[in-house]
Amino acid sequence: MSKPVKIAISGGAGQIAYSLLFRLASGELFGPNQLIELQVLEVPNALLALEGVKMEIEDCAFPLLSSIKICSDPYQAFEDIDYALLIGAKSRGPGMERRDLLQENSKIFVNQGQALNAVAKSSAKIFVVGNPCNTNCLIALNNAPSLKRENFYAMTRLDQNRATFFLSQKSQVSTKDVSCVTIWGNHSATQVPDFVNAKISQKPVETIISDRQWLEKDFIESVQKRGAAIIQARGKSSAASAASALLDAMRDRILPTPTGQWFSTALLSDGNPYGIEEGLIFSFPCRVKKNGQLSIVSGLKWDAFLEEKIKLTEQELKEEREMVSSILKI
Numbered sequence: 001m002s003k004p005v006k007i008a009i010s011g012g013a014g015q016i017a018y019s020l021l022f023r024l025a026s027g028e029l030f031g032p033n034q035l036i037e038l039q040v041l042e043v044p045n046a047l048l049a050l051e052g053v054k055m056e057i058e059d060c061a062f063p064l065l066s067s068i069k070i071c072s073d074p075y076q077a078f079e080d081i082d083y084a085l086l087i088g089a090k091s092r093g094p095g096m097e098r099r100d101l102l103q104e105n106s107k108i109f110v111n112q113g114q115a116l117n118a119v120a121k122s123s124a125k126i127f128v129v130g131n132p133c134n135t136n137c138l139i140a141l142n143n144a145p146s147l148k149r150e151n152f153y154a155m156t157r158l159d160q161n162r163a164t165f166f167l168s169q170k171s172q173v174s175t176k177d178v179s180c181v182t183i184w185g186n187h188s189a190t191q192v193p194d195f196v197n198a199k200i201s202q203k204p205v206e207t208i209i210s211d212r213q214w215l216e217k218d219f220i221e222s223v224q225k226r227g228a229a230i231i232q233a234r235g236k237s238s239a240a241s242a243a244s245a246l247l248d249a250m251r252d253r254i255l256p257t258p259t260g261q262w263f264s265t266a267l268l269s270d271g272n273p274y275g276i277e278e279g280l281i282f283s284f285p286c287r288v289k290k291n292g293q294l295s296i297v298s299g300l301k302w303d304a305f306l307e308e309k310i311k312l313t314e315q316e317l318k319e320e321r322e323m324v325s326s327i328l329k330i
């Protein structure tokens, strides 16, 4: 057995964490020879509920789980961690503007960024899920200068999975035959699911789905609005699918990417090959080499339709950054 991998999870009493923690503790991500230590963070009011989750995890008697610690202090939760999964955030209340949500959540991510800076391993990888996840990730990164900037990610893997499903359903193939699905930009309603560069059975999507109108309208809107459709149907936001996507996102980052494929993650745009403004957390097609290095896949072509949409999502991210500029000191 190798040394335990230490993972911090914030929002531990929430619904995404309830789907995630058991799968993480079971060892499904890191395999049967890797011990796991969980350090779970919650707000003080939710610690009792989190204690209940902890008891349930203990009752699973997972052989690979060497410890689980719960707390409400990020300086304890992030101590010496290899990964932080930042799920906890306030949700948008009635009548709350996007700007208000950004302001509220920005305080959380300033505080957690500073805690990561002080106590996490400098090599720690940080996955931000709590919304608005791109800008929250930017705030955390900005407050954690001792960590590597390239190790901060905001999750667009759920959007990628949704796009993959819609393409497979339309073309009546298995999801395993859909590849190279990129989500560009923000995890929001302006995100751009890219059908121009995606492939079905190794061929360009449009050679299989010739209905361009469906691709431009129904496909893109279905992905953009899937979260809202789930809330409408279930009365609650996506949880198990978000947890599953987060495991996918971690796996994408840990393992080498199969030849000819890529995945989507939002990361710092500095030095990107597409001319996107620097200093944003923007979702790009990415690949991980055998040596563990992640890079943005270059050379994908945008047609005029895609380019127009990508400029809109870039603009939205610039506006979000502007709204929190006092915190970012830019």
Ligand code: NAX
Residues within 6 Å of the ligand: 010, 011, 012, 013, 014, 015, 016, 017, 041, 042, 043, 046, 087, 088, 089, 090, 091, 108, 128, 129, 130, 131, 132, 133, 154, 155, 156, 157, 158, 159, 187, 237, 238, 239, 242
């Ligand atoms: P829940 O409301 O069920 O759980 C959130 C938990 O976070 C609560 O238990 C709350 O007490 C805790 N929390 C709040 N502030 C905290 C802090 N400062 N430190 C630690 N814990 C804190 O929400 P859930 O459904 O689990 O969703 C969590 C976040 O994921 C939301 O912001 C949501 O919008 C976002 N999502 C992001 C997705 C993505 O693809 N990036 C998809 C799913 C989800 O919508």
